[in-house]
Amino acid sequence: MAQQNIFDNEMFFDGYRKLRDKEVNANNLFEIPAFLSLLPDLTGKEILDLGCGFGEHCVAFVEKGAAKVVGVDISEKMLEIAAKENSNPAITYINMPMEKIDEIDGTFDLVVSSLAFHYVEDFDGLVKSVYNKMKPGGLFVFSQESPLTTAYGNCDFPRWTWDENGRKLYANIADYGVEGERESEWFVKGVKTYHRMFSTVVNSLADAGFTIEKMTEPLPDDALLEKYPEYYDLFHKPDFLLVRAAKK
C-alpha cells in the first residue's frame, strides 16, 4: 500500500502554505479550537503527533508543559520548516509515513493527529498501530475531514446547490456509502483522499480496543456567524470530524 506524499509536490506545498498563512480560514476558526478543547492537561506528557506538518502543535504542546513530543510527517519539505521555525530540545521530528509508527521506540500518553487521516488508506491498520503505541490510560485525539465532505469525489455535479441569491441552499451528497479513494483537485490535480462513513470510523476505533469519549462536528456560534455569515454552510455540511478516544 503506497503512502501519498502530496505535500512534497511544490505547487501543492506553495498553495497550502498560503492558505494556512491566512488568518481567517476554517482551520483556525473551527478545527483548531475544537482540537484544543479535546486535549487533556499536557503537563509532563509524552506525545506523538501524526502528520505534524510545520510542527505548530508540537511546539505548542511543549509550551503547555509536555515532557516530550515526537512529530511524524511524510513530507521532508514540511519538516524542514518545522525544524527551522518550531524546533525545541523536547521535540523530535521524524520523516516517515505515519503507517510505520510501529518502528518508533516507546509508548505515549497522548497520540494526536490534525487533519491528516483522510489521506490515509488503511485507517483500520493505523488505529491498531496507534493503540499499540499508547500507554494504558492514554488518549487519542484526532481531527479529519467530515465524512460528509470526504464522500464527494469524481462527481460530475458540484458540491453545492445555490439559491437565486447565491447562498448555499443544500449540499449535494452522493456515494456516502461508497468508501475508498477519491481524487480531487486542491492546488494540484490528483490529490487522493479516502472516504469512510461515520460508522467505519467508530468501528475501527472500537475494534482496536478504544473507548470513544467524545465526538465533535464544529459549528459556528452566533457571534462568529455575525462576523462571517458565509460559514452558515457548516450547518448544512460540517467540514470537520474530531474524536477523543481512550485506551482504558
Add this chain to the structure above:
Amino acid sequence: MAQQNIFDNEMFFDGYRKLRDKEVNANNLFEIPAFLSLLPDLTGKEILDLGCGFGEHCVAFVEKGAAKVVGVDISEKMLEIAAKENSNPAITYINMPMEKIDEIDGTFDLVVSSLAFHYVEDFDGLVKSVYNKMKPGGLFVFSQESPLTTAYGNCDFPRWTWDENGRKLYANIADYGVEGERESEWFVKGVKTYHRMFSTVVNSLADAGFTIEKMTEPLPDDALLEKYPEYYDLFHKPDFLLVRAAKK
C-alpha cells in the same frame, strides 16, 4: 416535555400497518437483518424492548431463549395488536412513554429499540435512563433513522435531485447541524421527529457511561441490488443507523 403518540392517530396507524405488512420494504431488507446481527445470544436473558409496537421482536426473543421480555410502547392501539398476535407468558407489555422506564421494576441484560428513538425529544435523558435499567455487562442495541435522513424537514426543496433518466443523483442535505424538531408528512400531517447529528448520538452514549462496540449503516449487497436496483439510493444516503453499546 410532551411525548408524541402519533401511532394512536387512526389514519397514521392504518397507513403504517399497511406499509409494515408489505414484504419488500427497507425495514425488512435492511433494518431488521442489521438489528438482529447486533444481538447477543439471548438464552436466559432478561430484555427490555422500547417502542415494541406490535411485539414481533418480543415474541422472537422468547423463541430464541429469552427468559423474560418487557415491551414498552406509548400506543395503546399497537399494544392491543401485540396482545392479540404476539402474547406469551414470558412477555409483559406495558403502555407507557419510554421516557418513563425508571418506573419499571428490575434491571435488564439487554435493552433494545427498533426505529423509535427518532420520535424521542430528550435522547440524552433517555440514554441515561436506559443505562440505569441495565445490569453491568449488559448490552444496548438500537436502530433509528440515519442522521442524514432526520436532518430533512420544513424544507421547500425535495429530499433528492434526480437525473434526466429519473434516477436519484444525490441527496439534498441541509441543516444537518441544526438539531431538534422536524415536522413532516408521513400518512398524516404533523408527524414530529427529532434530528441529532452523529456526534450527538455518540456523545449521549459516552456521557451516560456506555462503551460503543459497533455502529452500522446498512447498505445493499450486489445480490440485493440486482433484485431491487432502486435501493442504490442508500449508498447516497443510508436510511438507518444502528448501534450496539455495552455497560462495562
